[in-house]
Amino acid sequence: MNDSNPNPAGAVALCCSHVEGATWESRLRAALPKASLTVWPAVAAEAECAIVWSPTQAFMDAHPRLRVIFNMGAGVDALMRLRLPTHARVVRIEDGGMAVQMADYVCHAVLRHFREFDAYADDAAAHNWRPRKPRLRADFPVGVMGLGALGLRVTETLVKFDFPVLGWSQSIKHVEGVTCLAGADAFDEFLSRTRILVCMLPLTPLTRDIVCSATLSRLLPGGYFINVARGAHLVESDLLALIQSGHLAGATLDVTREEPLPPGHPFWTCPQIALTPHIAGQTVIDEAITQIASKINAGFGDPRLSGFVDPERGY
Numbered sequence: 070m071n072d073s074n075p076n077p078a079g080a081v082a083l084c085c086s087h088v089e090g091a092t093w094e095s096r097l098r099a100a101l102p103k104a105s106l107t108v109w110p111a112v113a114a115e116a117e118c119a120i121v122w123s124p125t126q127a128f129m130d131a132h133p134r135l136r137v138i139f140n141m142g143a144g145v146d147a148l149m150r151l152r153l154p155t156h157a158r159v160v161r162i163e164d165g166g167m168a169v170q171m172a173d174y175v176c177h178a179v180l181r182h183f184r185e186f187d188a189y190a191d192d193a194a195a196h197n198w199r200p201r202k203p204r205l206r207a208d209f210p211v212g213v214m215g216l217g218a219l220g221l222r223v224t225e226t227l228v229k230f231d232f233p234v235l236g237w238s239q240s241i242k243h244v245e246g247v248t249c250l251a252g253a254d255a256f257d258e259f260l261s262r263t264r265i266l267v268c269m270l271p272l273t274p275l276t277r278d279i280v281c282s283a284t285l286s287r288l289l290p291g292g293y294f295i296n297v298a299r300g301a302h303l304v305e306s307d308l309l310a311l312i313q314s315g316h317l318a319g320a321t322l323d324v325t326r327e328e329p330l331p332p333g334h335p336f337w338t339c340p341q342i343a344l345t346p347h348i349a350g351q352t353v354i355d356e357a358i359t360q361i362a363s364k365i366n367a368g369f370g371d372p373r374l375s376g377f378v379d380p381e382r383g384y
């Protein structure tokens with residue numbers, strides 16, 4: 070494939086260890102009729118373009134000429150742990166229908182906690198008609214760590230629900246109605262003004278284990294944690310200890326260090342933890358394929374191409 074002379078008919082290597090792998094393959098064939106698509110473990114050693122989800126090192130080693138690797142999701146942490154072909158650049162899905170899902174997932178978790186819907190469900194199950202005193206939004210500031218495309222959409226939606234919202238990111242962002250803080254120096258201030266902490270960070274060596282005892286204990290008393298990023302952001306035993314001590318009211322976790330969560334893991338039986346199986350933001354296949362196909366058809370030299378991962382930052 071030539072940067073300045075797009076060649077949509079080039080070889081494309083597909084590596085998709087996705088439950089929806091067959092759907093991806095047939096939709097990609099329809100969206101890229103001129104491309105010759107080779108599905109791993111078959112090898113297209115000449116391919117300069119790959120479309121992947123959770124590829125192995127063997128896939129990378131078999132495709133040394135790759136120049137562009139499209140990741141089928143937003144998070145590229147699994148990919149960035151591999152040794153990539155020398156000239157390969159990684160492109161992630163930008164939004165692709167995930168931002169709105171993240172917004173409704175996080176707002177649902179915030180509202181369920183804030184409005185005490187679990188307690189009302191327990192009351193209803195016990196045939197107990199028991200109104201509680203309304204809580205004040207001012208007492209429940211929500212802090213979102215990570216203000217990429219998905220984090221931004223979450224903060225904007227929380228603002229519409231009238232919560233005080235803080236955002237924390239590596240470099241400073243400006244979001245209407247959100248108190249934005251940036252960098253390691255502002256982390257303590259961000260935490261000490263936050264009661265409901267939402268993790269939407271990319272997973273990199275710098276953010277692994279970032280949600281630990283030191284982080285969670287700085288939240289306002291009665292804190293709550295929502296993780297829609299990666300399980301490895303959280304030191305799980307620290308979360309459990311702070312829930313047990315009463316400093317934290319609970320957590321909603323869409324991701325865990327080991328997935329599926331193993332039988333017998335204490336999260337299964339902790340009444341203050343709500344679990345979902347990594348479904349907060351699922352790639353919408355048609356939107357993702359439209360995005361990938363339009364980038365392939367535009368040619369990789371197109372200066373408007375976006376979504377490239379910075380290998381230094383790892384996202």
Ligand code: GLV
Pocket residue numbers: 141142143144145350352
């Ligand atoms: C899902 O977790 C993704 O990274 O797209």
